[in-house]
Amino acid sequence: MMIRSVILGTGSALPVRRVSNAELAETVDTTDEWIVERTGIRFRHIAGPDETTATLAADACKAALGAAGKSAQDVDLIVLATATPDQTFPSSATKVQAMLGIDDCVAFDVAAVCSGFLYALQVADSMIRAGAHKCALVIGAETFSRILDWEDRTTCVLFGDGAGAVLLEAQDSADSDGRGVLATKLHADGRHNELLYVDGGPSTTGTVGKVRMKGREVFRHAVTNLASVMGESLALAGFTPDQVDWVVPHQANARILDATARKLGLAPGKVVVTVDQHANTSAASVPLALDTAVRDGRIQPGQLIVLEAMGGGFTWGASVIRF
Numbered sequence: 001m002m003i004r005s006v007i008l009g010t011g012s013a014l015p016v017r018r019v020s021n022a023e024l025a026e027t028v029d030t031t032d033e034w035i036v037e038r039t040g041i042r043f044r045h046i047a048g049p050d051e052t053t054a055t056l057a058a059d060a061c062k063a064a065l066g067a068a069g070k071s072a073q074d075v076d077l078i079v080l081a082t083a084t085p086d087q088t089f090p091s092s093a094t095k096v097q098a099m100l101g102i103d104d105c106v107a108f109d110v111a112a113v114c115s116g117f118l119y120a121l122q123v124a125d126s127m128i129r130a131g132a133h134k135c136a137l138v139i140g141a142e143t144f145s146r147i148l149d150w151e152d153r154t155t156c157v158l159f160g161d162g163a164g165a166v167l168l169e170a171q172d173s174a175d176s177d178g179r180g181v182l183a184t185k186l187h188a189d190g191r192h193n194e195l196l197y198v199d200g201g202p203s204t205t206g207t208v209g210k211v212r213m214k215g216r217e218v219f220r221h222a223v224t225n226l227a228s229v230m231g232e233s234l235a236l237a238g239f240t241p242d243q244v245d246w247v248v249p250h251q252a253n254a255r256i257l258d259a260t261a262r263k264l265g266l267a268p269g270k271v272v273v274t275v276d277q278h279a280n281t282s283a284a285s286v287p288l289a290l291d292t293a294v295r296d297g298r299i300q301p302g303q304l305i306v307l308e309a310m311g312g313g314f315t316w317g318a319s320v321i322r323f
């Protein structure tokens with residue numbers, strides 16, 4: 001028997017407060033025109049005092065459980081990707097576990113910044129295929145607004161808060177109609193730390209720190225790495241780009257989405273774009289975009305989808321899934 005991890009349901013959650021570019025421009029030296037032209041971003045959601053990475057993650061999980069028709073008690077694994085945990089420890093995954101009322105399961109966080117959801121998916125998929133777990137919540141959740149330097153217009157206009165989750169179930173590949181996670185390819189190159197990082201941490205400054213980014217250099221690496229890793233993951237799964245129904249990319253910049261699709265020869269109409277509504281929500285952006293396109297009916301069961309992301313580290317990756 002060959003086990004596959006099948007996505008049974010998706011969910012997402014956004015903070016109540018939605019902030020337009022015009023509203024940002026009241027306090028930051030920027031304009032709606034600059035942000036839209038350079039990034040495609042129009043809105044982002046910003047967490048209020050009662051909204052945290054874990055509360056947003058728990059809400060996304062409840063929606064994913066509902067969509068999958070599963071109860072929280074069915075879950076035996078929670079993997080949460082975040083760079084903005086509620087506390088340095090314990091993991092936000094254990095907070096989500098408690099919020100969902102699950103007495104006993106395996107729960108931990110994964111840190112790979114914007115690629116975190118791809119890393120978490122690969123970890124959960126591997127644990128399921130090894131036969132150790134049967135029902136997993138894989139989450140990307142962030143409150144990046146809390147680590148932004150609101151005086152730095154080159155970064156603070158780009159990010160937002162939110163969470164997305166998928167419910168994975170172990171199924172015998174003979175019964176799954178070809179559905180499931182088919183192949184995932186991940187990379188990291190730690191030499192690029194200084195291009196995208198946070199200038200603090202428990203073991204260095206003892207502070208949380210703020211996001212720092214050399215945007216233009218990150219942009220250049222992003223287009224090259226994302227096109228290449230999508231090609232690698234498709235080759236691993238035995239498909240070509242023309243067979244893909246939907247690409248669900250990390251939502252950093254509309255120009256990166258366009259340039260990457262062009263490089264792979266993909267029609268722009270096959271790319272799910274939410275960066276205009278959510279901005280860059282780091283680890284949350286791929287599952288948020290996935291849930292958006294599932295709920296509005298674009299992504300249908302049985303379709304071939306590719307998830308991709310790149311972020312701080314650098315880390316990057318892509319996953320080919322029969323939805």
Ligand code: UT7
Pocket residue numbers: 029030031034035038039114153154155157214215216217218219222252253256280282310311312
């Ligand atoms: O999630 C992880 C992955 N992250 C990314 O993928 C981000 C990748 N990078 C990008 O998306 C883009 O590089 C940015 C959106 C960050 C910047 O766009 P750019 O076209 O590379 O602009 P730039 O950094 O070259 O800056 C152009 C000009 C500068 O002015 P001068 O030096 O030409 O006079 C900036 O000072 O735009 C200025 N600028 C702004 N102006 C108004 C930078 N930020 C702003 C702003 N409002 N918010």
